[in-house]
Amino acid sequence: MAVCPSSRFSPAISASPRRSDSTPSALLLRRHGIHAVSLRSFSGDRLRVKQRGMGPGSSGDMLGICCASSSPVVEKAPEEAGWKLPTIVDVDLGDRSYPIYIGCGLLNEPDLLQRHVHGKRVLVVTNTTVAPLYLDKVVKALTDGNPNVSVESVILPDGEQYKEMTTLMKVFDKAIESRLDRRCTFVALGGGVIGDMCGFAAASFLRGVNFIQIPTTLMAQVDSSVGGKTGINHPLGKNLIGAFYQPQCVLIDTDTLNTLPDRELASGIAEVIKYGLIRDAEFFEWQEKNMQALLARDPSALAYAIKRSCENKAEVVSLDEKEGGxxxxxxxxxxxxxxxxxxxxxxxxxxxxxxxxxxxxxxxxxxxxxxxxxxxxxxxxxxxxxxxxxxxxxxxxxxxxxxxxxxxxxxxxxxxxxxxxxxxxxxxxxxxxxxxxxxxxxxxxxxxxx
Amino acid sequence: MAVCPSSRFSPAISASPRRSDSTPSALLLRRHGIHAVSLRSFSGDRLRVKQRGMGPGSSGDMLGICCASSSPVVEKAPEEAGWKLPTIVDVDLGDRSYPIYIGCGLLNEPDLLQRHVHGKRVLVVTNTTVAPLYLDKVVKALTDGNPNVSVESVILPDGEQYKEMTTLMKVFDKAIESRLDRRCTFVALGGGVIGDMCGFAAASFLRGVNFIQIPTTLMAQVDSSVGGKTGINHPLGKNLIGAFYQPQCVLIDTDTLNTLPDRELASGIAEVIKYGLIRDAEFFEWQEKNMQALLARDPSALAYAIKRSCENKAEVVSLDEKEGGxxxxxxxxxxxxxxxxxxxxxxxxxxxxxxxxxxxxxxxxxxxxxxxxxxxxxxxxxxxxxxxxxxxxxxxxxxxxxxxxxxxxxxxxxxxxxxxxxxxxxxxxxxxxxxxxxxxxxxxxxxxxx
CATH class of the missing domain: 1.20.1090.10 (Dehydroquinate synthase-like - alpha domain)
Incomplete structure (x- = not known):
């Protein structure tokens, strides 16, 4: 089992202005006693990410990654409950804004998931590899203390070659046979293929229902689950059929990386490297120093790489949701x-x-x-x-x-x-x-x- | 051939406040010397449609259906050019606003269509019944005086039973084989089935490209082409897979009704009756008096029924695009x-x-x-x-x-x-x-x- 990350990889905080936290997701979280802080600075025309962490320079306005006040939802103190409060990265898209939660053991926290479920019916879309590992856990997180919610699931074959129309239709078949209505929620549990297909199914079922991303591969956690690109492949090209459709939240339980094959881990690292190259030289330099820690699955290094990747992606998506530039x-x-x-x-x-x-x-x-x-x-x-x-x-x-x-x-x-x-x-x-x-x-x- | 409608069926105008005409489509039209006026009044909580027409009470602020100033686009005076300026009904949806043009002979007007084409590539989606009647005309309207534009077409089998995924894939196949890119425009030429399928294909191709509706049945002209509901059927239910996706414009050439079978005409009238029943008693009473004229395809009666239906639909869609209420x-x-x-x-x-x-x-x-x-x-x-x-x-x-x-x-x-x-x-x-x-x-x- 992974140990929850320390702040070893979080550079000291910088005294940048605090980002407005009046987004719907931030307001929702504050009601639950969870505060997210994004610290950013502008350098010329380019929006830059500054690292967030619990550094010695933290003040009231610079709380670090996150902190908790007394909360009616989390009854035990987080340490007693055996889990850490999540890091939160906001994707700021007006009325389509949503939080990305990052942390270990988050799937053991029913409240985090349940607060984003709309309606009483849930369809979990997953695959034959992930279902035996995490489906029961997710169903438990969705229903624990919440007997009004009923959960269906559809288990698709695993692999990029199944990201196509025939497999997508199985999701619609299941949703319609289960008589799900517009007030249901789809949950994508798996890697990028599952996230893209479930997202497109959610965008198209009854012309759009709510959905939640629970990415279980590094690739999906640092990239594909964030930003609302959904779709399927066509025999002549990748992702040629799809929609821009944002989730209600992205829930990244870093514990799921424990079961990820080495080759899949490296695949995700390719996208992490990308962020450094296109817009974050400091992050690239950090990766040069910490690649062995990432490959050795040092939980702290992985959590930091995920957080910083999500921050980069969230900023780019907020600036240009539909890829105009x-x-x-x-x-x-x-x-x-x-x-x-x-x-x-x-x-x-x-x-x-x-x-x-x-x-x-x-x-x-x-x-x-x-x-x-x-x-x-x-x-x-x-x-x-x-x-x-x-x-x-x-x-x-x-x-x-x-x-x-x-x-x-x-x-x-x-x-x-x-x-x-x-x-x-x-x-x-x-x-x-x-x-x-x-x-x-x-x-x-x-x-x-x- | 139909004769273009007179104003016989347009009741005198009422002195309601003029609607804001600062929508993108209105601004665009003004640049082309065409002014659209929507006249509305509020009665209690309920938004009511008031008829628009060139009545004796028209003033500068109440111009009737539409009027033309000197225009660089329309070189001949409309009467000389042998066509009437279209009636315009605006669908007011912020940055997704668009005009509905209603008139006879509009397919003979290349400019009207061409001003809404984005990019240099067009895909016309039509069916085996409509293609022999109007495809050449539409291709001519798209390309006349506009050699930079190239037009592809895909001809689907005709009928509601083909409004499903396998047929939809033919549209994607054609678009991808033709190497269309994000700056292309899809044109739906046909009835409701073609409009719904082409619209959903446009919503999903490369995660969304522009599209134009050219409805050729009364059903599509008074209802399905307006408002952005697109989609296909599932074996277990109708329109269960789709998207809300708005066109660039809807172009209704009432001449296309000349080739419509009687049974199809009556089918469209069912939706016309609907508007009267749900929100426009005065329109229902007009229908009671003029049903024989509609069935006899009196062009003036048809044009009035289409206009008033579109006005009702446009108002409802503007109030509630995604069917929340x-x-x-x-x-x-x-x-x-x-x-x-x-x-x-x-x-x-x-x-x-x-x-x-x-x-x-x-x-x-x-x-x-x-x-x-x-x-x-x-x-x-x-x-x-x-x-x-x-x-x-x-x-x-x-x-x-x-x-x-x-x-x-x-x-x-x-x-x-x-x-x-x-x-x-x-x-x-x-x-x-x-x-x-x-x-x-x-x-x-x-x-x-x-």
């Missing part, structure tokens, strides 16, 4: 990566593995354009390799395969493929269609045998 | 009607035929509850019969069939079925789950043989 930068390496996933057949490589190779390709192309120093290329390849992630394209991929899939990428606009590329010092990127096509060709040829 | 009243007769469509098999009865029988059932139940006078029941049955619409349930429907389908209706909340029922004087209704269950049982038994 800056949100696209979260797709560093993904255009090449999606082509690899599609070209190999979904499920051959894990998503993060394809993103890692795609990141290596994006970095290679950035260097060919003269936009970054060689030292950045070396640091990126080095950290990906240390994380045991691929930095080359699979043998089966050809230049033609890359081009065919990339032509239907969602970032094509009026026929022009836009890419996320690094430019300038570490932690800076651009989303642009204005680049030398030769550099793209050179990168594709450098990474493919034919 | 008042919008549900637009479903008078639909819960019973959906059960009939599902019980018989989609496509056996037309939607409006099922709604007509469902309306007769809702009215019967309202009378049993003592909520309306017998005289209203008689008037409803009389007008439905005059419109050659059914007022009894089909023989194949049993009480059990009704109950099974109604249990999965979208208006069930926490297990309680809410219905739209008439209550009080003509033109008033309620949406409620607070009714005597015996009245529902009595109605079902009265309309079923077993």
């Amino acid at each position: 800056v949100r696209a930068t979260l797709n560093l390496g993904h255009t090449f990566g999606h082509a690899i996933e599609n070209g190999l057949g979904y499920g051959e490589w894990l998503h993060g593995e394809a993103v890692a190779a795609g990141t290596a390709m994006a970095v290679d192309m950035s260097r060919r354009l003269g936009w970054i120093d060689d030292s950045i290329v070396e640091r990126v390849l080095s950290i990906l390799q240390e994380a045991r992630l691929p930095t080359t394209s699979p043998d089966a991929m050809t230049v033609e395969k890359f081009k065919a899939v990339m032509a239907v990428d969602k970032k094509v606009a009026d026929g022009l493929l836009r890419l996320i590329l690094l430019k300038g010092p570490l932690g800076n990127c651009v989303f642009t269609g204005d680049y030398d096509r030769n550099a793209l060709d050179e990168t594709l040829h450098a990474f493919c045998k034919c | 008042v919008r549900a009243t637009l479903n008078l007769g639909h819960t019973f009607g959906h059960a009939i469509e599902n019980g018989l098999g989609y496509g056996e009865w037309l939607h409006g035929e099922a709604v007509a029988a469902g309306t007769a059932m809702a009215v019967d139940m309202s009378r049993r509850l003592g909520w309306i006078d017998d005289s209203i029941v008689e008037r409803v049955l009389s007008i439905l019969q005059e419109a050659r619409l059914p007022t009894t349930s089909p023989d194949a429907m049993t009480v059990e069939k009704f109950k099974a389908v109604m249990a999965v209706d979208k208006k069930v909340a926490d297990g309680l079925l809410r219905l739209i029922l008439l209550k009080g004087p003509l033109g008033n209704c309620v949406f409620t789950g607070d009714y005597d269950r015996n009245a529902l049982d009595e109605t079902l038994h009265a309309f079923c043989k077993c």
Whole structure:
């Protein structure tokens, strides 16, 4: 079992202005005696994340990660109850705002989940791998002390190759056979595939019902469960059918990482590395120092990486919910990566593995354009390799395969493929269609045998 | 060929306050020299529609349906160009607002359509019945004088039984094979089935692209093309999978009604009658006097019925886009009607035929509850019969069939079925789950043989 994280990895707090906590989720939490504090500072045009923690400099306005006042909900003091209060990261989207709870043992806390359930009926969507591990626990968390709620579940086959329409229809079948109505709640229990499919099902069932994300892989915890992108794949491309649809909350119980295979863990780390590269150099440097701790599943290191990843993602999503601009930068390496996933057949490589190779390709192309120093290329390849992630394209991929899939990428606009590329010092990127096509060709040829 | 309608059916204008015309669509139209005026008055808590027309009392602030100033887009004067300026009804939904254009010959006006096309790529979604009649015309309207735009089309089989996932996938297949990107526009050319499917495809393709509605049936023109409800059926129920997704505009060329079969015309009239019953007694009385003109396809009568129906629908949708309350009243007769469509098999009865029988059932139940006078029941049955619409349930429907389908209706909340029922004087209704269950049982038994 993991030990709950200490504050070892939380740098001292900075004296940035306190973020407004008048969002619906913050108000709700305050009613329950839980306070979330986001500390941010602005540096030029760019919104930067500052770390949050219980440092010696904390004051009344800078409470650190979170703190509890006397609460009618949590009857025992948290320490006595055997769990820590969660870290909370808010996704600020007006009336679609919601909290991300991060902590160990959160699935043992019925109240946290139950306060976000709408109606009396719940459908848990999960898969054959996760169900034996956590389904009973989630059903217990949903129903403990709450006899009015009834829970149904649908268990889908596990794997990216099942993120498609036929499998999605099983969710609708179950919801309709169970006679769920508009006041029900869908719960996504699993990795990114389950979150994306359950979210799209929730967006489309009766034209939209509430849903909750309980991500159980590092990939889903640091990326796909946050921000409301939902959908399924089409035989010709990834995530081509879907919706922007926000959950009621994201509940990340870091204990679920105890059962995650090593390869899946590394896959999630690929997205963690991404945040450092596109907007948070300090976080990248932290990762360079702490990669071994992450791979060894040091709970404290993992919790910190998840929190800081969610903070980065939450800020980007708050600025650009529907990917009109800056949100696209979260797709560093993904255009090449999606082509690899599609070209190999979904499920051959894990998503993060394809993103890692795609990141290596994006970095290679950035260097060919003269936009970054060689030292950045070396640091990126080095950290990906240390994380045991691929930095080359699979043998089966050809230049033609890359081009065919990339032509239907969602970032094509009026026929022009836009890419996320690094430019300038570490932690800076651009989303642009204005680049030398030769550099793209050179990168594709450098990474493919034919 | 139809003759463009005169104002014979437009009652004199009332001196209600002018509606704000600062919506994006209104601003856009003003740039093109077209002014839309909506005149409304409030009566108690209830928003009422007032008729719009070029009456003798028109002043600068009360311009009637629409008028044109000198325009850089319309080069010839409208009369010379051989077409009338359209009537415009605005659907006021903040940044999702859009205009409904109503008029004869509008498909001969490339500008009207082209100003709402985003990007350079268009996908027209239509069916095997409508394509031979209007597809060429629409492609011409999209491309005339606009060589940068390329148009693809997908022709689906015609009928409610094809409003399902397998057929929907053909739209995605075509869009992806054609390498359409986020800056494309989908155009729905057809009746309600095409509009609902194309709208849901637009909502879901790449998580949402622009779309335009060109309804060619009376049913779609007076109801389903307006308001953003999109979706498909599930074997267990109608419209159970979908999205709220608004179009860029709705373009109603009343000339398309010239090719509509009589049975389809009557089906649309069922929804026209609905508006009178739920919120517009004056319109109902107009229908009682003009039903023969509608059935004889008097263009002026049809244009007036469409305009007033769209005004009613636009107001309700503006008040309650996502059917949290008042919008549900637009479903008078639909819960019973959906059960009939599902019980018989989609496509056996037309939607409006099922709604007509469902309306007769809702009215019967309202009378049993003592909520309306017998005289209203008689008037409803009389007008439905005059419109050659059914007022009894089909023989194949049993009480059990009704109950099974109604249990999965979208208006069930926490297990309680809410219905739209008439209550009080003509033109008033309620949406409620607070009714005597015996009245529902009595109605079902009265309309079923077993």
